[in-house]
Amino acid sequence: MDLLFxxxxxxxxxxxxxxxxxxxxxxxxxxxxxxxxxxxSLMLIFRVLGFGQKVPLGSLADYWKVALLGFLVNIASGTMLFLGSASELFFNWAFRIKIALVLIGVVLTWRLVSYCYKPAARSDTVYVDASDRRLAVAALLVWLAALIAGRLIGYLN
Structure with missing residues (x-):
């Protein structure tokens, strides 16, 4: 507790x-x-799920660098928010669940992004198989759960 204070x-x-x-x-x-x-992440997820099929899947990979910039902003700002209430947030289950879900969401989205870097994904006609769609659905559910857990942090002490 002394460290948190x-x-x-x-x-x-x-x-x-x-x-x-x-x-x-x-x-x-x-x-x-x-x-x-x-x-x-949601742009990529929805593209894999079949929306915007005229957009080459590989063209979305370039946006990953921008997404990582947003993630760095979130790490910095999230750390500062944690420092403001460390003694409460450390014991908040919604906070812990949110952090775990965000990390899982980044990993799942990165797996989708790595698929976009393949040369076949740069063509206009790229085939997305069922396992890619399952990965996209999992990533979508994880991101939604992370957002919900983040909102619950203020209510679950």
Missing amino acids: ALEDSGAGMLVSSTQWGYAIVLSLHAVGMAIMVGI
């Missing part, structure tokens, strides 16, 4: 928990990072 008393922890605009700005950055990461 020390994290809350750090400069970043105090910025988030004790300043007028700190929490709002960091939370806004977290929302923007999430929109970028999850939004690009």
Whole structure:
């Protein structure tokens, strides 16, 4: 507990928990990072599921670098948000579940992205098999569950 209280008393922890605009700005950055990461992931997921079939699957791989930028924003802002309430969040099950689901979502989406880097995915007519669709459905469900768990953090103490 001493470590958690020390994290809350750090400069970043105090910025988030004790300043007028700190929490709002960091939370806004977290929302923007999430929109970028999850939004690009969902574009890829829905393309694999059959939407937008005129878009070559391989062309979506280039957006992964932008998604990773959003993920880095989320890591930085999420860390600051954690520092602002470390003694509460550390014991919050919704928070722990959210972190696990986000990591799983990144791994599943990366598996879809790695498929997009194959030369066949750059053509206009690429075949997506049933295992790719199952992977996309799993990634979609994990991202939705992560978003729900994130919303539940404030309600489950």
